[in-house]
Amino acid sequence: MSFGLLTVELIICAWIIVMLAAELMVPRTRAPSLWQLAFLGVLIGAIGLAWLGSAGQAQAFQEMFLADRFALYFKGLFLLTAAVVILMTREFLRHLSVNLGAFYMLLFTALLGMLVLASINDLLMLFIGLELLTFSLYIMAAYLKTDARSVEAGLKYLILGSVSSGFLVYGIALLYGFAGSTSFPALRAALSENSLVPLSAQAGLLLVLAGLGFKVAAVPFNFWVPDVYEGAPTPVVALLSVGSKMAGVVAILRVLYGVFLPLQELWIPVLAGLAAVTMLYGNLAAIPQTNIKRLLGYSSIGHAGYLLMGLSTGSAAGMEAVGYYLLAYLFSNLAVFFVVVTASEAIGSDALEGYAGLSKRSPFLAAAMFVGLLSLAGVPPLAGFAGKLLVLLATADSGQLWLVAIGAVNVAISLYYYLMVVKRMYLGTAATAAPIGVGSLTKLSISFLLLGILVIGVVQEPFLQQIAAAVR
């Protein structure tokens, strides 16, 4: 037993209890400063992670739990996401004033789920991590109890999420039938022994992929996205679109590249086809949107398509590209959501019309949104460009040139709707000229994300080396 490897998870577990206690003990008037406590928890988690980073690769609990560099890299990204989302909630406090401590507690349970997913070495761990994450998100999505749209979002997410969990469990059962165990080493061994994999096991793998496809919002498991994005509290949407999607991708990487590489002839065409459809659907459906959160929802489907494209390569280069893409996506999308949280508070709605003339009301927010959106679109020298290029390059390398062509065309399509937002901000006239005040901590956080976008976009080599070491 080596509990040391669980340091980060244990810290976060402790903080779940701390936040619950705080919810009970901190008086209502002091509640707004609870974010500091939550932020501290993530910070301590990060210190724990740094301490773990000095240790080597290891397994724990009968090989159920992996603490390799891959896990550490993605745990770092998850902690970063959680930290930014906590900072984001500061701008959203007005809506969350009831039971704020419980909200942060749920944030930590979701974070715990993501951290577990980065370390899975067993299908049951996959299920536990995923359910931990998703259950927290069900509640968080419906957190605005008096807002019908938020409740609708939570309910929709719950129903579709349960169905996809059903797929996942059924898939796990079929795979258990094949290997007689749910652990990854056993599955690997079974795959190498049987040159002919039975149809039931193949179906099991595809069902597991379907369950994970729900998490990353790939077509055809994307129906929850627009409504949930529109209705859920914005910081939760940020967590959904960055953290939850990243967790899904990490799980797919673990399952497909860690175990089922011998079956790549089965899943590569499936993922490639899904990637093409997902990209086209997400980006085309984003064009007519009139609500910024719905637009970002469809855009996140588009990005899921790019991630699937990188996943469909079956090569180390593809894994590296996906790792880089997620890093770039994290910074760009969080920057955009930070602006949306801040601006929507002042505008009073999420309608795109409200963003007209934003550049006059707050040059800083407009510029941050501009940079974030361009990075999402993949414009150099920003982070998104390097991510997209690496994914396209890895896909071209795997010989799927048709997919590269579709991916490349999607860059132009996505640029169109991102620029439509830019057009409103810079060319539109605002209904009121009242300037939007931006707090200094918010300004600092957004500036940090923008700096990240620029650095990741310009200096690729050090990040790429980290990722290459992680996926090896």
Place this chain on the structure above:
Amino acid sequence: MAPLPLVILFAPVLGALIILCLPSERTALIRRVSVAVMGVSLAGAVAALATYETARGGYQHEVFIPWIATLGIGFHLGVDGISAVLVLLHALCAFTGVLISYAIKQRVKEYYVFYLLLITGVFGVFLSLDLFFFYLFYEMAVIPMYPLIGIWGSDVKEGGLVRFTKEYAAMKLTIYLTLGAVVALVGLLWLYVSSDVRTFDLPALQQAFASGPLAPPLQRWIAPLLIIGFGVIAPLWPLHSWSPIGHAAAPSAVSMLHAGVLMKLGSFAIIRLVIGLLPEGAAMWMPWLATLCVMNILYGGFVAMAQKDLKLIIGYSSSSHMGYVLLGIACLTPLGLDGAVLLMFAHGLMTALAFALVGHVYDETHSRYLPDLGGLAHQLPFIATCGVMAAMASSGLPGFGNFASELLVFVGAWDVYPIQTVCGVFGVVITAVYMLRLVRGTFFGAAKPAFTHVHDAVSPLARLPYVVLIAALLWIGCWPKPVVQIIDASARPLLERTSPGDLRQYARPPEEAR
């Protein structure tokens, strides 16, 4: 002293960074900073061209910084004879463009930041010797156009009615160019994954392909992706429709860069990548290009004759004249290629001059609508003089650069594409018609009372951009030899691997081939 390409490329970046830190009210200082940094770039460009050693040829002033070693990406800058000339063209247009930008009065700080980023992107494309950075800078040059046109541009009106808005023009331009870029990107990635050397480094690729070229069928597939992808910005008929309206809606200084330099990125990319890396593919597709570019020349010319908006006339004339450049490239003869590059230079200067002049007229009279104008030579003697010279240059009058270069193109293309060349020559006549009509309609005739209060460019600073551009045009027209020698030093080795015999085999009519 830092290597020249770094100076040229990073002077505008530095300028943009300084301007970002300045308060937005200090417009005079912002303008001075941008003029200063562009002066540095211009000096660097002149030095790079002047010190280019013709006898040695190849890539010179190289800078190499390893970037992503595992993927074969390096930050590799340098110039050959062709890009040295185009860097100077861009430096001239950018320097004069910054001066012309004094007319911008609103959101000055943001304007100069975007403008300097645009300038950086274009310099980067000309200077990059690495395909990754080539593409990176290319996309970087396209995107700032959107805010530049959208915020500081103007709607195109005709007889009081809005024909199209600046938002429409900006979006159309951006999407067209991005679509073109990604088509080219597919070609570039295909090229990368099918080469054995696994590098984005241009000289390394050229060296590798010299000993073991890509399989000809592969070349024939990749070449059209690059020709069409970069052809969009060239702008190749029928993918040109973003260009005239983009020029018309953009502010003058942006139109100058846009028509003067940005469009040349397309033809430059075709020379550097298609002819340089895919000789077999080039030989197969160049006859198609030659036919399409005749459509450019004639169609663009005829449409220009029908326009009444000054900027649209020049916009369509640009897409018509770029047809000559493409014809010079398509013939794959040293003479034609020299002419094409020289014409890129001369046409860039001429168009920049024309857009600057139209910009002055528009700022003073608030109209670009030909029927509303007239008699402006009375109030604007200096601008009118320059206007006549620009029209003469555009129509190919001997003494201006355009004449020398168009002659080279026609002579070079004659052997290979006689029919297309004859058709193309008629374009010169069409140009004369619309340019002379433009000059007559704007500057000559009785003075109009509405324009009694318009001002000429009087101060030396206001006259400087026009003088610089005209001087360069005359220099290149009267004494093209040194420049042609520099171009030729790089053009000839490029063509060595495509023998004219290859091309004739494809260009010949089918019955003869049998």
